[in-house]
Amino acid sequence: QLVESGGGLVQPGGSLRLSCAVSGFTFETYWMTWVRQAPGKGLEWVANINQGGSDKYHVDSVKGRFSISRDNAKNTLYLQMDSLRVEDTAVYYCARDQRWFDFWGQGILVTVSS
Amino acid sequence: EIVLTQSPGTLSLSPGERATLSCRASQSVSSSHLAWYQQKPGQAPRLLIYGASNRATGIPDSFSGSGSGTDFTLTISRLEPEDFAVYYCQYGVSPKTFGQGTKVEIK
Numbered sequence: 001q002l003v004e005s006g007g008g009l010v011q012p013g014g015s016l017r018l019s020c021a022v023s024g025f026t027f028e029t030y031w032m033t034w035v036r037q038a039p040g041k042g043l044e045w046v047a048n049i050n051q052g053g054s055d056k057y058h059v060d061s062v063k064g065r066f067s068i069s070r071d072n073a074k075n076t077l078y079l080q081m082d083s084l085r086v087e088d089t090a091v092y093y094c095a096r097d098q099r100w101f102d103f104w105g106q107g108i109l110v111t112v113s114s
Numbered sequence: 115e116i117v118l119t120q121s122p123g124t125l126s127l128s129p130g131e132r133a134t135l136s137c138r139a140s141q142s143v144s145s146s147h148l149a150w151y152q153q154k155p156g157q158a159p160r161l162l163i164y165g166a167s168n169r170a171t172g173i174p175d176s177f178s179g180s181g182s183g184t185d186f187t188l189t190i191s192r193l194e195p196e197d198f199a200v201y202y203c204q205y206g207v208s209p210k211t212f213g214q215g216t217k218v219e220i221k
Contacts, residue, residue: 033210035159043151043159043202045210057208093158099206100149102170104158 002094007108014084014112020077020094020105028052028072031097034079036090037107044090047079048097062088084112116140116205120213126221133190135216137203142183147206150179150188153215154199162201163188193218 006018020032033048047058047068056068067080077094089112095101117140127133137148145166151159161170163179166186176191190197198220203213 042215043153043204043212045204045212048208048210059209098164099147100161100164100204101151101159102161102164104160107158 002096002103002105004092004094004105004108007092007110009111009113010084011114012084012086012112015080015082016084016110018079018081018092018094018108018110020079022075022077022094025096025103027070027075032068032070032077033095033097033101034068034077035093035095035101035104036088036110037093038087038090041090046092049077081110084110086112088112115209116143116207116211118203118205118211118213120201120203120216122216123214124217124219126219127193128221129193129195131193133188133193133197133218135188135190135201135218137181137186137188137213139184139186139205143205143207145182145186148179148181148186149204149206151202151204152197152199153202159202190218195220 001023003021034046049056049068065083069078091107093107094105096103119138121136148166150163153159167179178189200215200217202215205211
């Protein structure tokens with residue numbers, strides 16, 4: 001089970017930290033990913049991280065603003081989002097990453113608006 | 115970055131008909147990195163196919179995937195009412211990408 005939290009309404013330029021609490025599999029042995037979906041739009045991969053947290057990749061549109069991380073002791077994945085823009089408004093999903101994404105959270109809405 | 119282009123954008127079919135969805139990559143990719151998802155309104159995506167042709171756990175055999183190189187296909191052999199949804203293909207090497215989706219709607 002993957003459960004996201006930390007979403008909500010934030011003003012442009014603001015920050016949020018999303019969390020994804022994981023249970024039901026051995027978290028520390030899997031890559032993890034964040035995917036987002038703007039209202040009425042398709043899916044966009046945002047970032048992923050390897051098992052130990054040493055390898056991270058981010059889509060170009062969020063580089064320098066978003067940072068993925070994980071705490072294996074807490075079975076939790078994070079997405080730190082800074083300098084938020086209106087176009088970051090989306091439902092954010094965390095997912096287990098095996099090149100494909102086989103387990104997904106239910107998603108959390110992030111709204112960036114003044 | 116690999117760009118995935120799905121066609122058609124919308125497929126209007128009746129229950130019981132066969133659906134054929136296409137996903138074209140901007141350059142040749144390994145089939146081991148190609149996956150397909152189904153998404154219904156208000157729900158998270160569900161993995162259908164991984165490695166281009168392997169059904170995920172619990173996916174009925176009415177769903178099949180094929181293809182190689184730049185051209186991949188998802189086939190639904192006989193549409194059930196619950197199969198009307200949006201379908202996405204996805205490339206599995208970072209930066210990972212999705213196609214823009216194909217909506218399968220009831221005719």
